[in-house]
Amino acid sequence: MADLVMEKDSSQFKKGLQSGISIGIGYFPIALTFGLLAKTSGLSLTETVLMSMIVFAGASQYISLSLIAYGTGVFEIILTTFIVNIRHFLMSATLNEKSDDDPLINKIIYAFGITDETFSVAATKDGPITTGFMLGLNFVAYSSWVVFSGVGHLIGASLPQTLQESMGVALYAMFIGLLVPSMKVSMKVVFLAVLGAVFNSILTINEIMAQGWAIVTATLLSSIIIEIAEVLKKRYRGVDDEE
Amino acid sequence: MKSEIIWMIIGMGLVTYIPRMLPFLLFKGKELPPFVQGVLKNVPYATLGALIFPAIIFIQKDDLWYGVLGACTAFLASYLGANVIFVVLSSITVLTVYSYFM
DSSP states (O other): OHHHHHHHHHHHHHHHHHHHHHHHHHHHHHHHHHHHHHHHTTOOHHHHHHHHHHTOOHHHHHHHHHHHHHTOOHHHHHHHHHHHHTHHHHHHHHHHHHBOSOOHHHHHHHGGGOOHHHHHHHHHSSSOBOHHHHHHHHHHHHHHHHHHHHHHHHHOOOSOHHHHHHHTTHHHHHHHHHHHHHHHHOHHHHHHHHHHHHHHHHHHHTTOSOHHHHHHHHHHHHHHHHHHHHHHHHHHHHHHHHO | OOHHHHHHHHHHHHHHHHHHHHHHHHTTTOOOOHHHHHHHHHHHHHHHHHHHTTGGGGSSTTOHHHHHHHHHHHHHHHHTTOOHHHHHHHHHHHHHHHHHHO
């Protein structure tokens, strides 16, 4: 029995590793640039790697560098980080619904690795989320992020301009690759994604709110509107059926 | 190592980890209302839409066609049934070729 459980865990871990490859590729240019910028902002190699190891959240790490350069205080930098990363709360709440009956401690450990990217992969995968899968997924994403942050600082240069720019598309292409298969089979998914995109575009292009809040707001608006529409549709149909 | 930077990193780490971890602790074994469950099931697709747009259009701020081309390539590859890694690699390739000729 124990063997069976171990076997299941290791195959789930492998599955997680495989699903994480696109994230590993996508983080490569971003982490490399982060390392380079951290160096020019005056962080040491240890500080740079430590930040990637402890924070593990791309957008907020970039923002902290520009705040350091402005000479912003530590408290403000931490507050800004909190605001930028609060969107993960919504993502974890979503994954919690989908997660397997693993011990709480496992979830509290793998929660550390939840980013926009690992969330997207885990949330769109078939079947429940297991500890093995999440650890495999996080391992690839985390290694890529931490190692290439350090490499960026060490070599003090980024990729050739053309490659740097074209690799910038990687994570967006991955999001599209995760979304489209579900769009093909469900009109509801199409509406959800389009509304999320439209709301976020309106909020960010008009600079109504900061990026972190805009994504949360757009996501909630779209998810709630579509859910209300669904409930209303069901109720309407229900009345129809009874007649 | 400056100790101020270390404290800053630890603080950033804490405020990032807490929102990631809290839902697992708060909602453990709790049955959320069906409407909330429904909304949470919608979240992944709405988030993906918001993560992709408008950011993908602005990857190259001087040439918006760059992002549009990347987005179209990914959509097409994915629509034709390519797996995610292939979708990623084909977008990178198309954009590398595009910027080589532009």
